[in-house]
Amino acid sequence: MLKRRLILTLPLAAPVLAQPAWAPTRPVRLVVPIAAGGALDITARLLGERITPILGQPVVVENRAGAGGNIGAQFVAGAEKDGHTIMLAAANTLAANKWLYGTRMPIEPTRDLAPITRVSTGTILMVVNAARPWRTFAELIAFARANPGRVTMGSSGTGTTSHLFIEKVKRAVNVDITHVPYRGGGPAIQDLVAGNIDMMFDVMPALMPHVREGRIRALAVGSAERVSYVPGVETVPGMNELLPGQGIDAQAWYALVAPGGTPLPILARWHETVARIVRDSDMAARLMPLGFQAVVDASPEAFMAFWRQEEVSWRQLVEISGATAE
Numbered sequence: 001m002l003k004r005r006l007i008l009t010l011p012l013a014a015p016v017l018a019q020p021a022w023a024p025t026r027p028v029r030l031v032v033p034i035a036a037g038g039a040l041d042i043t044a045r046l047l048g049e050r051i052t053p054i055l056g057q058p059v060v061v062e063n064r065a066g067a068g069g070n071i072g073a074q075f076v077a078g079a080e081k082d083g084h085t086i087m088l089a090a091a092n093t094l095a096a097n098k099w100l101y102g103t104r105m106p107i108e109p110t111r112d113l114a115p116i117t118r119v120s121t122g123t124i125l126m127v128v129n130a131a132r133p134w135r136t137f138a139e140l141i142a143f144a145r146a147n148p149g150r151v152t153m154g155s156s157g158t159g160t161t162s163h164l165f166i167e168k169v170k171r172a173v174n175v176d177i178t179h180v181p182y183r184g185g186g187p188a189i190q191d192l193v194a195g196n197i198d199m200m201f202d203v204m205p206a207l208m209p210h211v212r213e214g215r216i217r218a219l220a221v222g223s224a225e226r227v228s229y230v231p232g233v234e235t236v237p238g239m240n241e242l243l244p245g246q247g248i249d250a251q252a253w254y255a256l257v258a259p260g261g262t263p264l265p266i267l268a269r270w271h272e273t274v275a276r277i278v279r280d281s282d283m284a285a286r287l288m289p290l291g292f293q294a295v296v297d298a299s300p301e302a303f304m305a306f307w308r309q310e311e312v313s314w315r316q317l318v319e320i321s322g323a324t325a326e
Helices: 038-055 067-077 091-105 137-146 161-173 183-193 204-212 262-279 281-292 299-320
Strands: 027-033 059-063 085-090 112-122 124-129 152-155 178-181 199-203 217-219 252-259 291-296
Touching: 027 038, 027 067, 027 161, 038 059, 038 085, 038 112, 038 183, 038 199, 038 204, 038 252, 038 262, 038 281, 059 091, 059 262, 067 085, 067 091, 067 112, 067 252, 085 091, 085 199, 085 299, 091 161, 091 252, 091 299, 124 161, 124 183, 124 204, 137 217, 152 161, 152 183, 152 262, 161 199, 161 299, 178 291, 183 199, 183 204, 183 281, 199 204, 204 281, 252 299, 262 281
Parallel strands: 027 059, 027 085, 152 178, 152 199
Antiparallel strands: 085 252, 112 252, 112 291, 124 199, 124 217
């Protein structure tokens, strides 16, 4: 007997097609949650002009200032999750505000914003108006101690790096310096140059042009050691020299984020694009004389891990300073 074998013919599997990388289909909105003119704004514009030729769409830098960056952050958190709105924010907005604002904090940053990567890191600089008599940190502190409340210090806003750091220094040296918050570093620097306030701590990019032109004078850097890589401040002492044993070492950072819930492929495309820019020698060369070093995290997930660690550090700094925005 002839036995027939049943042969099952299965359809060929459909070929796996590579998904095209995400790309914007209209202009990209790059939100800066402080006023124009400060270091964050300068960095955003450097990024924006380099993103356009890579992604093929213009980048519009949009300043949405107020509440220590919370207004801009809340706007981005509520934007479409399609990759066309991103934000460049400083450490204080992303990691300190939730502790400063408490129940008034409009968003939960690590939930309502999605990580892309850091783009720069650096310390801060203590400067005074060039017409003021203080030539050294010690002279300024001596005057402030003898004249409680008379020295006025501007900042880019309550709870910003500049504000929290001076509060820590004030406690370390036991002096009373009057804090004057502004809606961003740009307006504060304008008033400092004009002589309407005496001093400020802020990140270097926006300050260095005024230092080099003699309008303001640098008395200290916020990092533990001197900053040898920035022309013009190589001899300015760091905190270990000025306040030994206090463990003061200010490190600021800027990072790109998107609305929370943005799909991972979009975040990955943004990370790839920004990493390409930040690793380019041109971007590093533009940032270094301003006092910032280019940096990129290995992935959005790696940045999120760093971000969560920074929340712990900034909570401690807020508690030490006693600052509150409630």
